[in-house]
Each structure stands twice: as C-alpha cells, then as structure tokens.
Amino acid sequence: xxxxxxxxxxxxxxxxxxxxxxxxxxxxxxxxxxxxxxxxxxxxxxxxxxxxxxxxxxxxxxxxxxxxxxxxxxxxxxxxxxxxxxxxxxxxxxxxxxxxxxxxxxxxxxxxxxxxxxxxxxxxxxxxxxxxxxxxxxxxxxxxxxxxxxxxxxxxxxxxxxxxxxxxxxxxxxxxxxxxxxxxxxxxxxxxxxxxxxxxxxxxxxxxxxxxxxxxxxxxxxxxxxxxxxxxxxxxxxxxxxxxxxxxxxxxxxxxxxxxxxxxxxxxxxxxxxxxxxxxxxxxxxxxxxxxxxxxxxxxxxxxxxxxxxxxxxxxxxxxxxxxxxxxxxxxxxxxxxxxxxxxxxxxxxxxxxxxxxxxxxxxxxxxxxxxxxxxxxxxxxxxxxxxxxxxxxxxxxxxxxxxxxxxxxxxxxxxxxxxxxxxxxxxxxxxxxxxxxxxxxxxxxxxxxxxxxxxxxxxxxxxxxxxxxxxxxxxxxxxxxxxxxxxxxxxxxxxxxxxxxxxxxxxxxxxxxxxxxxxxxxxxxxxxxxxxxxxxxxxxxxxxxxxxxxxxxxxxxxxxxxxxxxxxxxxxxxxxxxxxxxxxxxxxxxxxxxxxxxxxxxxxxxxxxxxxxxxxxxxxxxxxxxxxxxxxxxxxxxxxxxxxxxxxxxxxxxxxxxxxxxxxxxxxxxxxxxxxxxxxxxxxxxxxxxxxxxxxxxxxxxxxxxx
Numbered sequence: 001x002x003x004x005x006x007x008x009x010x011x012x013x014x015x016x017x018x019x020x021x022x023x024x025x026x027x028x029x030x031x032x033x034x035x036x037x038x039x040x041x042x043x044x045x046x047x048x049x050x051x052x053x054x055x056x057x058x059x060x061x062x063x064x065x066x067x068x069x070x071x072x073x074x075x076x077x078x079x080x081x082x083x084x085x086x087x088x089x090x091x092x093x094x095x096x097x098x099x100x101x102x103x104x105x106x107x108x109x110x111x112x113x114x115x116x117x118x119x120x121x122x123x124x125x126x127x128x129x130x131x132x133x134x135x136x137x138x139x140x141x142x143x144x145x146x147x148x149x150x151x152x153x154x155x156x157x158x159x160x161x162x163x164x165x166x167x168x169x170x171x172x173x174x175x176x177x178x179x180x181x182x183x184x185x186x187x188x189x190x191x192x193x194x195x196x197x198x199x200x201x202x203x204x205x206x207x208x209x210x211x212x213x214x215x216x217x218x219x220x221x222x223x224x225x226x227x228x229x230x231x232x233x234x235x236x237x238x239x240x241x242x243x244x245x246x247x248x249x250x251x252x253x254x255x256x257x258x259x260x261x262x263x264x265x266x267x268x269x270x271x272x273x274x275x276x277x278x279x280x281x282x283x284x285x286x287x288x289x290x291x292x293x294x295x296x297x298x299x300x301x302x303x304x305x306x307x308x309x310x311x312x313x314x315x316x317x318x319x320x321x322x323x324x325x326x327x328x329x330x331x332x333x334x335x336x337x338x339x340x341x342x343x344x345x346x347x348x349x350x351x352x353x354x355x356x357x358x359x360x361x362x363x364x365x366x367x368x369x370x371x372x373x374x375x376x377x378x379x380x381x382x383x384x385x386x387x388x389x390x391x392x393x394x395x396x397x398x399x400x401x402x403x404x405x406x407x408x409x410x411x412x413x414x415x416x417x418x419x420x421x422x423x424x425x426x427x428x429x430x431x432x433x434x435x436x437x438x439x440x441x442x443x444x445x446x447x448x449x450x451x452x453x454x455x456x457x458x459x460x461x462x463x464x465x466x467x468x469x470x471x472x473x474x475x476x477x478x479x480x481x482x483x484x485x486x487x488x489x490x491x492x493x494x495x496x497x498x499x500x501x502x503x504x505x506x507x508x509x510x511x512x513x514x515x516x517x518x519x520x521x522x523x524x525x526x527x528x529x530x531x532x533x534x535x536x537x538x539x540x541x542x543x544x545x546x547x548x549x550x551x552x553x554x555x556x557x558x559x560x561x562x563x564x565x566x567x568x569x570x571x572x573x574x575x576x577x578x579x580x581x582x583x584x585x586x587x588x589x590x591x592x593x594x595x596x597x598x599x600x601x602x603x604x605x606x607x608x609x610x611x612x613x614x615x616x617x618x619x620x621x622x623x624x625x626x627x628x629x630x631x632x633x634x635x636x637x638x639x640x641x642x643x644x645x646x647x648x649x650x651x652x653x654x655x656x657x658x659x660x661x662x663x664x665x666x667x668x669x670x671x672x673x674x675x676x677x678x679x680x681x682x683x684x685x686x687x688x689x690x691x692x693x694x695x696x697x698x699x700x701x702x703x704x705x706x707x708x
Contacts (some may be wrong), residue, residue: 024054024649031060031118058084062094069101073089077101092122094132103135105376111135119148126156126615130165137169140374142354145169153182164199171203172354179203194224198233205237208549210525213237232267239493240521241530243274262294262406264400273424273598276498276572280596284449285429287677290399291451295409295428298378305414307389309674315666317345318390318413320373321421322352322402326359326554328577329396329421337366339659345666348388350381352402378406385412392666395431400423414677415669418452419461423573423598425450433669435462436661439604440597449596450552459651460608462601463658464580466647469555473586473644474562476636484630487516487564489557489578492527493568499533502619503568504538509627516546516564517631523549561585565636566629574602583647585610586640590626592616608642608652 031046044067047060065080081098089092099114115132119125153159167182183200187193201216213667217234220227235250251268254261269290272283277474307316319337323329339349348369353360364370369388373381381404385393393413397403398421408416409430418426419435426434434452437460441447447454454470478484486506488495495517507513515535521527532542552556558581562565567582569575569591579589579602589600593615603615614629616622647653 002425005040005642011249024050024057027053028057028059031063035063035067035190039502043067052227056087058087058091058094061087062091062097062527065101066097069097069104072104074101076306078105090121092118092125094127095121096125096195099128099131099135103131103138103701106380108135108139109377112139124155126159126162128153128621129155130159133162133165133169134187135354137165137172138375140376142172142374146173158189160186160196162195163189164193164196167203168199171206172201174355176203176207180207192223194220194227194230197223197228198230201230201237202233205233205240208520210241210521210524211526212524221695226257228254228261228264231257232264235264235271236316239271240491241527241650242492242495242497244271244493244496246570247271248275259293262290265290266292266403266405267401269399269424269427270422271493274493274496274573276496280449283424283596284427285427287399288451291409291425291427291429294406295430298406298409299430300411305386305389307391307414310673311674314343315345315391315670316348316389317666318348318385318388318393318409319396320350320352320393320404321396322354322400322404323396323421324349324351324353324360324363325355325357329468330359331465331577331580332365332420333396334363334366335463335653335655336659336662337363339655341659341663342368344663350385350404350553352397352404354402373404378404378410381407382410382412391415391529392417392669394419395426396421398424398426403654415673417455417669423601424596425452427451433462433665435665436597439607440600445608446597451458455629455669456667457658457665459657459661460604462576462580462605462652462656464584464647464652465655466580466584466653467554467558470558470581470584471555473640476565476633476640477563478565478630478636479633483512483514484510484565485514485516485563486566486626486630487518487561487582488568488570489518489560489581490575492517492519492521492531494573494575495531496570498533498572498619499570500540502622504535504540506626507535507540507544507567508538510630513630514544514546515540515568516548516560518548518550518560520550522547558585561587566626567591568626569602572596572599574599576601576605579605580647580652580678583643587645588614588629588639588643589637590614590616590622590629592619592622605652608650609612609646610650 027046027050031043047064050057050060057207061080061084065077068080069077078098078101081094081101085094085098095114095118099111102114104426112135115128115135117130119132122525129148129152133145136148146169147168149162152162153166163182163186167179170182171179180200180203183196183203186196187200197216197220201213204216205213214234217237220230231250231254235247237245238250247410248268248271249451251271252265253265269286272278272286276541321329337347347367349367350371350373352373356376371384390413392415395408395418398418400421405428407428408428416431417433417435418431429451431452433455434450435455435457440461441454503515507515527549531547532545535545536542546685561582566588567587567589569579569589571592571596574591582589589602589606591606593603594600606612606614614625616625651657
C-alpha cells in the first residue's frame with residue numbers, strides 16, 4: 001500500500017453507525033488482500049460492508065469505483081470516485097481514476113481536466129501524464145499528447161506503455177524513425193508486449209520494411225494468438241507484398257476473433273478489389289454483409305430534418321475524408337473544390353486528417369467551413385453535421401483507411417453520396433448515390449453490384465489537377481538506349497499474379513525490353529526478391545526488372561517517368577493517379593478494360609483523351625497493343641510532345657465544366673429527395689445512444705487501485 005492510500009484508509013470522517021476505527025481498518029486490509037488476489041466478489045462485499053459502517057470511508061469509495069469501472073459500470077465509477085474526491089480532493093490517484101471513468105463515457109473534456117488536476121497535484125505522476133496524453137490524442141491534439149507522453153518517459157524511462165503510446169503519436173505525425181525507436185524501446189523493456197510488437201510492425205511497414213513488419217506481427221501473435229489487430233495488420237502487410245490469399249485469410253481470422261472489428265472488415269473489402277480471383281458478386285455480397293453487421297445497428301428510425309426545402313436555394317454540401325492532404329484523392333478533389341460555384345453550393349469539409357500538411361492548408365483555404373473530426377465519436381460527428389444542416393453529405397473514402405462510414409450510417413444528412421476514394425460500392429443502405437461514369441459503370445450491368453443509385457457523370461467521373469512542380473516531359477528513353485522500357489508506378493498490391501504474368505509475356509515477346517516498377521514496398525529486399533522470383537520463373541531474367549522505392553519529393557517522383565516509354569496499367573484494379581501522372585509526363589498508358597469499376601478506370605481516363613485504341617478487351621490484345629506501340633517510334637515521340645497539351649484541352653482537366661456537372665447532379669439529388677420525402681415539421685435530434693469510444697492507447701488508468 002502506498003503512502004497516499006494508507007492515509008486514505010486511516011482518515012475516517014463523521015460518526016460511525018457501528019464498530020470501531022480498528023475494525024474498519026482490519027476489514028479494509030482484508031478487502032485489499034482479496035482485491036490483490038483477484039477475489040473481487042469478496043473484496044466488493046467487504047468494501048460495501050465498510051461503507052455501511054462508515055459512509056465516508058474514502059478508500060472503499062475509491063476502490064469500489066475502480067471495480068465499477070473495470071466491470072463497465074462507468075456511471076457508478078464516476079459517482080463513487082467523485083464522492084472520494086469530495087472527501088479528500090488532494091489525492092492525485094483519485095483524479096486519474098475518475099478521469100479514466102469519464103473517458104470511458106466519452107466525456108473527454110472532463111477527463112482531460114481531471115488528468116490535468118492529477119499532474120498538477122503530483123507533477124512526477126508518470127501514469128497520469130501518459131493517460132492525459134491518450135485523452136488529448138483522442139481529442140485530436142496530437143502535439144499536446146506527444147508532450148505528455150514525453151514527460152511520462154522522462155519521469156519513468158522504463159515505462160513501456162508510455163513508449164508505445166509515444167511511438168503511436170509520433171507515427172501519426174509522420175515521424176516514423178522516432179516512432180520505431182520508441183516502439184523498440186517498449187519491446188526491449190517488455191519483450192512480451194504484443195501491442196508494441198504490432199505497432200512496431202505498422203511503423204516498419206509504413207517505412208516499406210515489410211519483412212521486418214511481418215516478423216513483428218508474427219511475434220505479437222506468438223505472444224497473443226487471439227490478437228485480432230495483429231492478424232489484421234499482418235493481412236495488410238501480406239497485401240502490400242501482393243500475397244492476396246494470405247492477406248484475405250488474416251482479415252477473416254481477425255473478424256472471426258472480433259466480429260465487430262469494423263476497420264478489419266473494411267480493410268478486407270479493400271483488399272478484395274485487388275484480387276483477380278474474386279467476382280464482382282462476391283465483393284458486393286461482402287459489402288452488404290459489412291452494412292448488416294456494422295451499419296444497420298446504427299441507423300436511425302423516424303429521422304426528420306430541419307433543412308430548408310426550397311428547391312433552388314444554395315445547397316450546403318459536406319465532404320468527409322481522411323485524405324485532405326498530400327494524397328491521391330487531393331489531386332482530384334482540389335480541382336472541384338476550387339471550381340465550385342459558391343452561389344450554388346456552400347462547402348463544408350470534415351477533415352479526418354491526422355497529419356496535416358501544405359495540401360491540407362491549401363484545401364482549408366478553399367473551403368468556407370472546415371471541421372477537424374479527429375477524436376470525434378461517430379455520434380458527435382453526426383450531431384455536428386445535423387447542426388450544420390448539411391443537405392448532401394459526400395464520402396470520399398469508402399472502405400479505405402480512417403473512413404467515417406459509421407457516421408454516414410447514422411444518416412445525419414437527408415441526401416448522402418460517395419465518390420472518388422474507393423472503387424466499388426460501400427454496401428451501405430444509408431448512402432443514396434455513387435458518382436461514376438458510363439465507362440466505369442455501364443448502365444444495365446454495374447447497377448446490380450451497387451447498393452447506391454449510380455449517378456453517371458457525362459464525360460468522366462474524375463477531374464485531374466496536375467502538380468505544379470512536375471518537370472517538362474523528356475524524349476522517350478528508348479531513343480537513346482535502343483530498348484523499350486515499360487513501367488508501372490502503381491501500389492505493388494495492385495500487381496496481381498495475373499497482371500505480372502501478362503507483363504512477363506510481353507517482355508518475352510520483346511526480348512530487349514525492360515520493366516521498371518516503382519512503389520513503397522520496393523525498399524524491402526524480401527519483397528524485391530519475391531517479384532524477381534516471379535518473373536524468373538516465367539523466363540524473365542532479374543536484370544531486366546528494375547524495382548525503385550518510393551521517392552518522397554513529388555518533382556523527383558514525376559521525373560522518374562522520364563525513364564519510361566510506355567506505362568502498363570494493372571488489373572483487376574487499375575491506376576487512377578498514376579495513369580494521370582504518366583499521361584501528364586507524356587507517357588502513353590496501355591490498359592485492360594475489366595468487368596467492374598476498379599478495372600475500367602483506365603478506359604475512362606484514356607477515353608477522355610481520345611486514346612481508346614490503347615484500351616484492350618483481352619489479355620492477348622493488351623500484349624498486342626503494347627508491343628505495337630513499342631514498335632511505333634514516331635507515335636511515341638508524338639505522344640511525348642503532345643499528351644500534356646491534349647490533357648489540358650480535355651474534359652479530364654476542365655475543372656469548371658466538371659464542377660457544373662457535379663453541381664447539377666447534386667441539384668437533381670436534392671430535387672428527388674424533396675419530391676420523395678414529404679415535408680415534416682420535426683427537427684432531427686439525437687436518436688441513438690452514444691457508441692462506446694474506440695479502444696484507447698495502453699494506459700494505467702487505475703494505477704493505485706490495488707496497493708502493493
């Protein structure tokens with residue numbers, strides 16, 4: 001028992017109904033021994049018996065509150081620990097433990113205030129600094145969280161949990177080297193710390209060190225076989241390596257352990273789009289299962305909206321995304337945001353952005369309203385959207401990372417749509433529309449695979465904003481080398497076995513040709529060896545395959561296209577940003593028209609430039625088109641010189657025209673809603689109970705609960 005607790009046990013305020021001070025102290029000692037031994041029922045019985053003798057016994061009030069918190073009875077915990085603080089307000093542990101109970105209820109502001117009170121009383125209270133860091137991080141105050149995690153490890157250098165939390169916060173800030181160092185420190189202090197091994201794996205994976213990441217995920221699972229998060233993380237690493245069957249198996253295992261693991265289910269759905277062996281029907285069915293399992297329980301009943309129903313007024317449009325930053329989504333969203341007619345729409349951006357950057361600042365300046373949503377519960381965010389009276393809420397993430405689909409499931413806006421960030425149906429019945437085009441989603445074919453109503457944007461569903469720092473196109477490299485270089489800068493997860501086999505066939509068709517692949521995973525030697533082995537098994541020597549790791553500087557990244565004569569689009573999941581980048585740099589792209597949206601984006605983009613002849617309908621035709629283009633020196637030169645100008649003049653880069661089409665689609669959505677839904681004088685309210693907040697970082701919320 002520490003000193004503060006001894007003091008709490010001895011201080012007895014007010015008259016006692018029965019018994020003596022010695023009897024109460026003896027019972028409290030017995031209760032503590034039961035508590036320490038895990039005999040919680042006996043401990044609770046004695047704590048309650050003590051309170052019958054002395055209702056002001058702070059030790060029993062506090063520890064009963066801790067037990068209530070441990071059993072999920074957070075309101076009771078707040079009441080009991082609050083009573084202890086009223087009797088003795090200078091005990092830092094009481095404030096720390098009350099904060100934990102408040103935090104479990106989602107009352108973050110109050111929790112932060114209590115943690116701050118704990119460290120004000122006891123500045124060297126490492127556990128409270130760590131917990132305060134977790135609460136601040138949950139509020140989206142990442143820099144402040146880092147400060148308190150750093151304070152915790154400065155006070156207590158062997159504090160493994162605080163090193164783990166500091167690593168996670170630094171990782172969210174993009175400081176991967178520092179994050180890795182703190183995760184490594186955590187597992188050095190505590191080798192069986194499964195959570196830190198899993199987090200270390202995630203940071204290593206973000207650095208592209210996939211083999212090392214896999215090793216730490218596997219270490220986490222050896223320690224804790226039912227660790228759903230580690231199974232999910234291992235699946236993402238396998239996906240990045242192109243091991244799609246293994247990835248799918250891990251995601252399924254994570255969901256078997258934890259059926260309500262919504263992020264794992266979304267990650268699995270995203271991965272299914274990469275898999276050439278899965279049908280569109282199978283992916284659609286899984287998306288609907290996602291909806292039934294995670295979204296339907298959150299859907300409102302009897303929802304009413306206070307939105308002004310005037311048909312021609314300025315519409316309030318809300319965009320929701322974690323990718324308002326240096327990300328592929330921004331290349332297509334910024335042109336629309338910049339070109340929106342503000343007499344027609346009022347723009348609200350809900351930014352789930354953990355690491356803001358210069359692109360974030362630029363987008364924020366273009367939006368009339370900007371709300372950071374990091375740390376907001378789904379219900380709190382839905383409430384804010386309702387209060388903002390959003391008419392049409394647009395998801396830009398789908399089932400990609402850090403999506404807020406469970407906000408959409410609460411239907412905070414009368415009309416909801418999805419666009420851009422995900423190449424398939426969300427599966428959500430709460431999302432009304434999906435913006436596509438007639439090439440990506442042909443009428444009469446694609447509709448059966450969408451839970452949303454498909455709205456086809458005439459001329460193409462994407463508008464590209466070229467990077468200002470892109471260098472001028474260089475002449476085709478084959479003019480100097482005498483050999484054609486094919487290339488793909490797509491995420492290696494998109495490079496399916498079927499794609500690589502076709503590319504191997506093309507290289508065999510043209511024995512002097514080379515293939516340049518660029519992606520973050522190629523910093524990893526094991527992943528490079530895996531790709532070289534795949535090609536070698538098909539008769540293509542490793543020296544003909546150049547593997548280039550990610551280049552952070554965008555201008556330097558774009559310059560690498562100068563080493564490529566012809567870009568090859570993967571399938572069944574085409575490129576989008578990479579295709580536009582290649583074309584902007586004068587590099588023609590050969591694509592295969594697939595049977596679903598993800599495999600038809602290339603055809604849509606090339607069609608906008610009048611390059612339909614570069615779209616194949618079969619793998620045999622794909623090879624024929626690429627081989628013929630490789631032999632057409634004059635056309636390669638002409639495309640290199642003129643593709644950029646052709647793009648500028650095309651619908652693909654005509655942001656004002658694209659914005660008018662999107663605004664027209666929004667107006668039609670609004671008209672349909674007005675005509676379909678009868679007027680209702682009611683006002684939308686909080687119709688659902690607050691969801692439990694997400695699991696928090698490793699903490700020591702009840703550091704004094706069972707004295708040693």
